[in-house]
Amino acid sequence: MDSPMCLINNADGELCVEPEAIDYLMGLKQKVVVVAVVGLYRTGKSYLMNKLAQKRSGFALGATIQSKTKGIWMWCVPHPEKTDHTLVLLDTEGLGDVEKGDSKNDAWIFSLAILLSSTLVYNSLGTIDNDAVEKLQYVNELTEMIKVKSSTDDEEEGEGTQFMQFFPNFVWTVRDFTLQLEIDGREITPDQYLENSLQLKKGTGKKVSDYNVPRECIRNYFPSRKCFVFPSPTTPDNMHRLDSMDNAELSESFREVADTFCRFIFQESRTKTVIGGHTLTGEMLGHLVTTYVETIAKGNVPCLENAVLAMAKIENQAAVDEGLAVYQKGMENVKALFPVDINQLSENQLCSEAQARQAFMKRSFKDKNGEFLKALAEAIGNHNVNLFKQNKDASEKKCNTLLENLSALMDQGMKEGTYATPGGYELYCNHHDNIVAQYRAEPNKGVSAEEVLEQFLKRKSVESNSILQADKQLTEKEKEIQAEKMKTAELEQEKAAFKEQQAEMERKIQNNRISQEKYLKEMEEKMEKEKKQQQQEFYRTLDHRMQEQKDLLEKGHKEKAELMRQDIEEMKKNNQLEMEAIIKKQNDLLDDYKQQAVEQNKKQKDLLDECNRLKHSKAEQQDSCTLL
Incomplete structure (x- = not known):
């Protein structure tokens, strides 16, 4: 992109996505790091x-007291x-704009920034004092603005x-x-x-609680924290032309901090992931943006689990389509x-x-019931049936044309009576x-x-027998x-044709x-990979919680540390139950899947056995006729 574009428009307090920006994301197949x-x-x-x-310029800076973005x-x-x-860089509308005067709208902007980013930069002026921390009030409202799961048995269970x-x-x-x-010096x-x-x-007390709540929220929700302090970049008189300087x-100290x-x-900054550890592409980010904003516009609370499942359904269907397209392209050469x-x-x-399968596996995720993998297998199977028919039709056409060309002279001889003479049968047999x-x-x-040749020989048997019976040179x-x-x-050729069909089957x-076997193996590998991703996400969170508990103990907050310990134990227990369920x-x-494969193989084997039985029965009848 040569310049920024509006992703989410905020007009009169109503949020809506910009189609042009969503279209751009939909075309972005690379993984994304979102800041x-x-x-x-x-x-x-x-x-x-x-x-x-x-870049020196791009996002509007503005030089007045009015908010630009x-x-x-x-x-x-x-x-x-x-x-x-x-x-992917997201520049959000400034919070606390007096002209807007809508804290609820600010909270949604803040929530969307959290939902969409892999790194959140919180920008403030002056110092980190109590006022600066309290201005980060939207963190306190997050549990009301965002739901992690569509339902939970225990609302208190580890909100943080x-x-x-x-x-x-x-x-x-x-x-x-x-x-x-x-x-202290x-x-x-x-x-x-x-x-x-x-x-x-x-x-204890309200004053201590009011002081601690926003800090506890930041500590709980943002376990990975980093700080940069920027000196003023230039003199106050030059601030209005910062983007053109x-x-x-700019001051050397400011440049050093900015570079760092x-x-x-x-x-x-990590690649953007969703619950379960699955990494996102720009296209998938576009789905998330649309889902979140539409949910907010309807007056509902965005739910991560629902949004990810909706995105997974879209992506998995796209993975099926992509896998089928890869298969079809691969079969074009043959x-x-x-x-x-x-x-x-x-x-x-x-x-x-x-x-x-590789194309499907690379793109798909959360295909919990394997329905999309089955859909791919079914789509490929249907395409295979069509391809095998096309190949068979092409073979029949080529073979029939070949036999037609080869037998043209003999057919002409039949019309001209070449074989209707004594000794004609021998001549016919030589040509045949x-x-x-x-x-x-x-x-x-x-x-x-072999099948086409069998049909050809059967067609020719009538005229062959006619010439044989009319040949006066031969005795009875x-x-x-x-x-x-x-x-x-004819019987040998019929056997050859059957053998050909049997080999194909x-x-x-x-x-x-x-x-x-390969589908099964790759399905297992895919499941194992997703399970590992989920466990890595869990252990990363567990490490942060344990570090937080340690910090609380070191600072003398024994009661809070004990609550944290209980939370960690509950977290381990829930993870164990979840892993067992997975x-x-x-x-x-x-x-x-194995059972379906066994049943399908049995049906095919039974069909082959039945063909063999019928063929053997027919061959025995023909042998009996020959003996008689």
Whole structure:
């Protein structure tokens, strides 16, 4: 993107997505790192976003007391350090705009910034004092603005834990900072400055509670915290032209902090994920934006679980379509060669199926019942049926044309009475055998070569027998012997045709078994990967909670530390139950798939056995007739 575009419009307190921006995201197939900036209006948020875009201008800065940014604006740029990733920068409408005077609207802007970002930058002026912390009031309202799950058995169960699992990294940027970073005469880092500002007070009572609540929310919901303090970039007289100033005109200390800030964001900001640890592409982010904003517009509370499931349904269907398209493209090369033999067709089929599964697995997620993987297998199966028919039709057409051309002279001889003379049968047989020999010598006839030849010989048997019976050079005994030879040749050809059909059916059954085994293996691998992602997310959250408990103990907050310990134990217990439920679900799904595969294989084998039985029965009847 050459410049930012409005992603979410905020007109008269009503939020709506901008179709052009959503269309852009829908076309973005790369994974995304999403950095959003929030904070009071006129605090220099847009300048930070332009720095991250590595551009002097882009997001509107403004030089008056009026807020410039309305809604949420987006700028997608190549990630400076992560290949095949896009850095999505979100500049939000300034909070606390006196002209707007709508704190509920501010809360939705803040909530959307959290829901969409992997790193949240909170921008403020001056110092991190009690007033600055309290201005981050929207954190306190998050449980009312966002739901993690559509339903829960225990509303109290780890609200902080639930939110922590999807909340972005938190970066507090303090602008125009003029104080010394010291506590009790000891120099401290900006991070220590932030943590000191978030320390809880001991004691009880409303005053202590009012002081602690916003700090507890920040500590609980944002376990990963970072702080940067920026000195003033230039003199007050030059602030209005900040976006047009050369970098060299800015103060050296400001440039150093700005460069450090950008490096941190580029290196430490995670790829955007959703619950379960699945990474998002720009297209998937577009689905999320649309779902969240539409939910808010209807007056409902955005629910992460519902939004992710809705997105998963869309993405999984797209994964099916993409997998089928990959399969169809993979089969185009062999399709151009029709007719081909069953082995060549099968090898291309298995190879294209593997590519299709890989494409599906790469894109799909949360296919809990395996319905979309089954849909892909069914779609490929239907396409296979059509391809096998096309190949068979092409083989029949080629073989019939070949036999028609080879037998043209013999057919002409029949019309002219060439064989209606004594000794004509022998001449006919020579021409007939020569046609069969030339036919067999022709390569690449496909899967119906023997079947078409069988039909040809049956058609010719009537005229062959007619010539035989009319040939006065042969005795009755010789005619009987020749007739028997014809029947034997027809029977042998019928067996060859059946063998050809049997080989095709057996190869199809083999292909089906191989495909099922691979589908099963890749399904297990996919489930295991998603389970590991979920566990990694859990352990990351657990580590943060345990560190928070340790900090509370060190600061003397024994009661809060004990509550935290209980929360951690409950968290472990719930995770164990959830993992057991996931494993059971996976095992049930795999067992169901295995059973379906067994039943399908049995049906195909029974069909093959029935064909064999009928063929053997017919062959026995023919043998009995020959003996008689």
